[in-house]
Amino acid sequence: MTDAFTAPSVLVLTTGGTIDKAYFDALSAYQVGETQIGKLLETARVACPHEVRELMRKDSLELNDEDRATIAAAVRDATATHIVITHGTDTMTETARVLGDAGGKTVVFVGALSPARFAESDAPFNLGMAFATAQVAPPGVYITMNGTVFPASSVVKDRARGAFVSR
Ligand code: GLU
Numbered sequence: 001m002t003d004a005f006t007a008p009s010v011l012v013l014t015t016g017g018t019i020d021k022a023y024f025d026a027l028s029a030y031q032v033g034e035t036q037i038g039k040l041l042e043t044a045r046v047a048c049p050h051e052v053r054e055l056m057r058k059d060s061l062e063l064n065d066e067d068r069a070t071i072a073a074a075v076r077d078a079t080a081t082h083i084v085i086t087h088g089t090d091t092m093t094e095t096a097r098v099l100g101d102a103g104g105k106t107v108v109f110v111g112a113l114s115p116a117r118f119a120e121s122d123a124p125f126n127l128g129m130a131f132a133t134a135q136v137a138p139p140g141v142y143i144t145m146n147g148t149v150f151p152a153s154s155v156v157k158d159r160a161r162g163a164f165v166s167r
Contacts, residue, residue, distance in 0.1 A: 110127060
């Protein structure tokens with residue numbers, strides 16, 4: 001008989017991206033709104049201990065060096081060693097690079113190409129993949145998109161295909 005698995009506590013840091021976008025009528029554009037991540041985890045009845053912490057609400061094309069330093073500091077200062085970061089897909093690999101080896105923590109970046117508020121969004125599936133990967137992957141920085149767990153250092157977003165591919 002194998003030992004029972006004790007799920008580690010997972011910290012989810014939200015930074016924005018399409019996964020959290022909403023339509024603001026007055027502006028006639030999709031913008032990052034209140035984070036949907038807590039709601040997605042609640043809907044999935046996630047029982048593994050977790051905390052959702054909102055860091056910022058930005059499209060990842062608007063993230064600057066200061067924002068990336070904030071994300072890196074949040075990872076570094078966290079007592080949690082299993083971390084999910086929700087992030088826009090356009091510059092996810094750039095932010096991942098700033099984390100280096102994440103100080104021996106397991107960090108998983110994830111986003112969605114369609115807002116979590118949409119019925120046919122990839123958000124619930126992608127977040128589930130990230131949440132699972134954060135619990136079981138060895139220390140390192142990963143990106144879980146398109147049903148695949150990629151080491152962050154060997155993946156790129158293929159904009160034309162709307163998918164992440166190994167490089
Ligand atoms: N510009 C968006 C971003 O990177 C692309 C879509 C997405 O969020 O994945 O934030």
